[in-house]
Amino acid sequence: MYVPPHPPYAASGHGSVLVDENGHSVIDCNNNYTSLIHGHANADVLDAALGAARRGTAFGLPTRYEVDMAECLAERTGIQQWRFCNSGTEAVLMMLRAARAYTGRDLIVRFEGSYHGTGDEVADQSSPGLAEATRGSVIVLPQGDLQALTDTMSRLGDQTAAILIDLMPNRAGLRPANPEFVHELRKLADEHGALLAIDEVISLRLHWGGFHRHYGVEPDLVSAGKIIGGGFPAGALGGSAKLLESFRPGADRRVMWGGTFTANPVTMAAGLTAMRLYDESSVAALNAAGDRLRGQLLAAGVPVNGFGSLLRIQATDMPSLWWKLYNHGILSGTNGLLALSTAMSEEHISRIRDAVIAATNA
Ligand SMILES: Cc1ncc(COP(=O)(O)O)c(C=O)c1O
Structure with a gap:
């Protein structure tokens, strides 16, 4: 995983939040490249x-x-x-x-x-x-x-x-x-x-x-x-x-x-x-949360693809967008991938939406 000049280093993760070695907290939308369906350290x-x-x-x-x-x-x-x-x-x-x-x-x-x-x-x-x-x-x-x-x-x-x-x-x-x-x-x-x-x-x-x-x-x-x-x-x-x-x-x-x-x-x-x-209702709820988020981002003019709980911001200026998202409190994939997890509340998802809109307009 590399973003120039060098990536931050992760220190810990709990639920949907990751904290780096500088003490900066982000909502983790990378989730170890989509693998952490329940976020970090699910009990x-x-x-x-x-x-x-x-x-x-x-x-x-x-x-x-x-x-x-x-x-x-x-x-x-x-x-x-x-x-x-x-x-x-x-x-x-x-x-x-x-x-x-x-x-x-x-x-x-x-x-x-x-x-x-x-x-x-x-x-x-x-x-x-x-x-x-x-x-x-x-x-x-x-x-x-x-x-x-x-x-x-x-x-x-x-x-x-x-x-x-x-x-x-x-x-x-x-x-x-x-x-x-x-x-x-x-x-x-x-x-x-x-x-x-x-x-x-x-x-x-x-x-x-x-x-x-x-x-x-x-x-x-x-x-x-x-x-x-x-x-x-x-x-x-x-x-x-x-x-x-x-x-x-x-x-x-x-x-x-x-x-x-x-x-x-x-x-x-x-x-x-x-x-x-991650049972049937949990799959449906997470996909619905992703669909809502995608709809809101599209309505705000952010070009975003995907299906259900996986979204990808279409961007040509990576890794600049990666850093903007990170500074707005969101960890994405280095290609703009956002993977939701069941650890995210409605409030987290609203914060993701606001941060993505702010980062893509910045
Ligand atoms: C569709 C697909 N296949 C295979 C792989 C490889 O999986 P792994 O990284 O666990 O080797 C990936 C990893 O991102 C993937 O997205």
Whole structure:
């Protein structure tokens, strides 16, 4: 995280407020890049994490927590099986590997501007350090361009393992995908025997069952992360038993999966509590608060995108706007992202509105 000349350093966080080392308090709308759905140090989440930690922080055996967590995610998302890792990056990498293993194909089709973590296939393909073979196994298309996708699939569909999409890519502007485009993706993937891989690392929070349920589309594979860790490092891959079978120890041509701290009980206990607290009515209330805030900002002339509890101010003068917001008492993402948390009261949200209007007019 960098804002020139250098970022302030965080000292503590409680609920929706973060205090930096200079004693400056801000309402935290970054929430560790959207992962802290209940803000900082939520008492129930902390109790769950500490309770688990007191009984041992990591074991070379599974624990009940990970089964409960998988069941919680399965019930919400409608996706049968889940495996855990420690970041969204890993979840996406394993999602691509699962797709390649299942289809026996190499090619990944994905969309411009979307961030899917730091793996080679999802990095900017002009980045130094990538193998030529990696560059050759990824095609990047403009999101929403159905013609480009149809053309690509008619040429290369029989080599495509997966179409990878984030339904509301933050770095590409935080605009929800066009529903027609999403349904066409599903159809095209089926027509060509490719898998539809939806990256819900950020967007899971936007609907009780994940954003794909808002679209009414059934993915083959889903990656998750951020909020499912309750403030601790987490990632997960969801899919049908048929698709995740390849990772099962003892499976024919087993696909490799490992991780010393995967599904550790502290993350699982904290994450499970965070997810249970973020129930259907809580999701709806937070989205409604985000919609109201977006409406008020738009009415005040502030250009802002997003859906529900995620907003992004459209600005060309970052990091100058970042500092203006910070000085007005708001911590945003370095791209103007604002992620609401359940720790925010109506009064906090009014303060966010006033600070954003003041900072964008300054
Ligand atoms: C859509 C999406 N996918 C994957 C990732 C990577 O997750 P992590 O930072 O936990 O590795 C991110 C992180 O911001 C993300 O927004």
